[in-house]
Amino acid sequence: MDRIIIQGGSTLNGTLHISGAKNAALPLLTAALLTEEPFHLSNVPELADIRLMIELLSQHGCVITSQNNEVTIDASAVENTTAPYDIVRKMRASILVLGPLVARFGKARVSLPGGCAIGTRPVDIHVNGLQKLGAQIELSEGYINASAPDGLVGATISMPMISVTATENLMMAATLAKGETVLINAAREPEIIDLANCLKSMGAIIEGAGTDRITIQGVDRLKGTSYSVIPDRIETATYAIAAIITQGELTLCDTDLALIPTVSEALTRTGAIITPTANGFTIKAGSGPIQGVDVMTEPYPGFATDIQAQMMALMTLSNGASMITETIFENRFMHVPELCRMGANITVHGSSALVRGVPYLSAAEVMATDLRASVSLVLAGLAAKGDTILNRIYHLDRGYEKLEQKLTDVGAKIERSKAPAEA
Ligand code: UD1
Numbered sequence: 001m002d003r004i005i006i007q008g009g010s011t012l013n014g015t016l017h018i019s020g021a022k023n024a025a026l027p028l029l030t031a032a033l034l035t036e037e038p039f040h041l042s043n044v045p046e047l048a049d050i051r052l053m054i055e056l057l058s059q060h061g062c063v064i065t066s067q068n069n070e071v072t073i074d075a076s077a078v079e080n081t082t083a084p085y086d087i088v089r090k091m092r093a094s095i096l097v098l099g100p101l102v103a104r105f106g107k108a109r110v111s112l113p114g115g116c117a118i119g120t121r122p123v124d125i126h127v128n129g130l131q132k133l134g135a136q137i138e139l140s141e142g143y144i145n146a147s148a149p150d151g152l153v154g155a156t157i158s159m160p161m162i163s164v165t166a167t168e169n170l171m172m173a174a175t176l177a178k179g180e181t182v183l184i185n186a187a188r189e190p191e192i193i194d195l196a197n198c199l200k201s202m203g204a205i206i207e208g209a210g211t212d213r214i215t216i217q218g219v220d221r222l223k224g225t226s227y228s229v230i231p232d233r234i235e236t237a238t239y240a241i242a243a244i245i246t247q248g249e250l251t252l253c254d255t256d257l258a259l260i261p262t263v264s265e266a267l268t269r270t271g272a273i274i275t276p277t278a279n280g281f282t283i284k285a286g287s288g289p290i291q292g293v294d295v296m297t298e299p300y301p302g303f304a305t306d307i308q309a310q311m312m313a314l315m316t317l318s319n320g321a322s323m324i325t326e327t328i329f330e331n332r333f334m335h336v337p338e339l340c341r342m343g344a345n346i347t348v349h350g351s352s353a354l355v356r357g358v359p360y361l362s363a364a365e366v367m368a369t370d371l372r373a374s375v376s377l378v379l380a381g382l383a384a385k386g387d388t389i390l391n392r393i394y395h396l397d398r399g400y401e402k403l404e405q406k407l408t409d410v411g412a413k414i415e416r417s418k419a420p421a422e423a
Contacts, residue, residue: 004390004404006381007413008363012248014410018236018255018280019045019401020069020229023306024191026093027168028198028229029053032062032073033100034172035202037224039073044229045401048394049091056087056094060101078105085111085142091398095123096165098144099173102135107147112139121329125159125166132157133170133177154179154218162187162299167214168195174216175204183214189300190259194230201225233259235400237307238375240264240283241314242407244272245383249284250410257281262303263311269293270314292320292357297328309335309376316344317383318357325352335373338366342380342388360385367391371399378403382412391419 020043030053032039044050046069054064054071061078064071081101088094088111101108113123127144131137133152138145154177157170167187172195174181186192188210196209202225205217236255243250244267257264257276264274264281270293271286292315297305305328315322316339326332333353336346341364345356363386368374374395381388393416396403404414 001391001419002393002416003419004378004393004396004414004416006378006388006390008361008381008384008386008388010246010382010411010413012242012246012250012382012407012410012412015251015253016239016406016410018231018239018252019043021045021191021194021232021234022047022049022399023164023234024194025050025229026053027096027165027172027191027195028227029057029071029073030096030100031172031195031198031202032057032075033060033078033097034104034175034199035222035224036076039075039224040226041071042069042226042228044069044071045232047401048398049093052087052091053093056083056097059084059087060097081105081108083108083110088113092121093165095126096169098126098146099130099169102130102146102148103152103173103176106149106151108144110144110146112142112144123166125161125163126169129157129159129166129170130173133173133181152177154181154216156182156184158184159186161185164189164191167192171196171206171209171214171216172199174218175199175206175222176220177216177218179218181216181218183216184212186212186214187299188212190230190233198225198227201227231255231259234304234306234372236260237263237304238310238379238400239406240267240272241310242379242382243283244270244285244290245314245317245379247285248411249282251277251280251282253277253280255280261301263307266293266295266303266311270318289319290314290317290357292318292322292355294323296325299328305329305332306372308332309372310379312336312346312353312355313339313376313379315355316346316358316361316380318355320357322355322357323352324355327351334369335376338368338373338377339380341366342384344380362386363388365389365391368395371395375400378414382407382414
């Protein structure tokens, strides 16, 4: 199994390209199921999760070509409407085929995603919403069996919690439903706006994406499109934190500061200096010590849960203390014991972690159980004294395109190697 070795202590300086957003590309790929015409996406990051989604769509019968961050999908000959357990269990976002399949083919059989390292993560909002649109749904043998032989019918759906992928699933389903659908308490993430823009370019009629109330007028059919994925705001924030934690200065290009309003505000309060540029921004560590800042994760535009672990890594080196509260997922502090093994001083009280800054972190052999926790250990390793060894890096490959190359190009000492065989 591969691992990453980071020799800490290098200051990062230079320019770093931000890839297309994984969490925008995944729903956009499934939107291809809504049309029989060719569907082309550009700025698609090359990641394990994207390859898995392509595998899922291929087994449905899509014909797909993919190279150089471009993906073309022909879903004209799709016949298989089953998303099997073997793929869905590896990636929760597989649930995003449910809405498009039922909307275009009147049926779908999608495995329940099951448990996940960062909490129970149910799919009730997806299922109840589709029922509101007239689908008959039966849960049996670990599968969601959905059918709407006469098509879906628009409805008003008030979602009990803000869910990103449920909003995406229901928005896609509603594009081909008869009549008007109103999604109330919708997620407002930039990835929702991106999906709506792509669907509109296919002929969908959607208003209000980016607000908590989205209205969709169903149409009979959608056409093909050519669309470019928005920049990855989580990758953007991660590398912004890398600049600060190494006392460096990075110019992040092909991104947009407007995608991370709350995070950039929090980073400024740590003392960092952020300057917008024509196609991104420059971020420079402040001249004094890193200031402790309290953050609480919230749905967009609040502080993203996907940046909580990276922010915590930064706060371990602050001058003072920071309270980090997680409100989205119930078990998202798995990076805490690993950061503590590197010398961090963190105490968890329920959904809050009190991080008391320490003067330095020490390298250790660490591992993580999810994507963002893994990258928080990379950030800690960049700043730590000595060589940090990060195991289980397949999590990183799910969400960070060319991580070692990007970091090496700006001065990090980081390399991938094979772990020695276990005795
Ligand atoms: C998406 C992101 C993920 C991010 C998360 C929160 C993608 C592919 N993934 O995940 O990276 O961490 O948003 O910003 O975009 N919930 C229910 N019932 C449901 C659905 C969700 O109770 O049917 C709960 C979840 O358990 C969680 C909360 O709603 O507590 C938010 O989850 P949700 O927004 O659905 O996360 P995902 O869309 O899975």
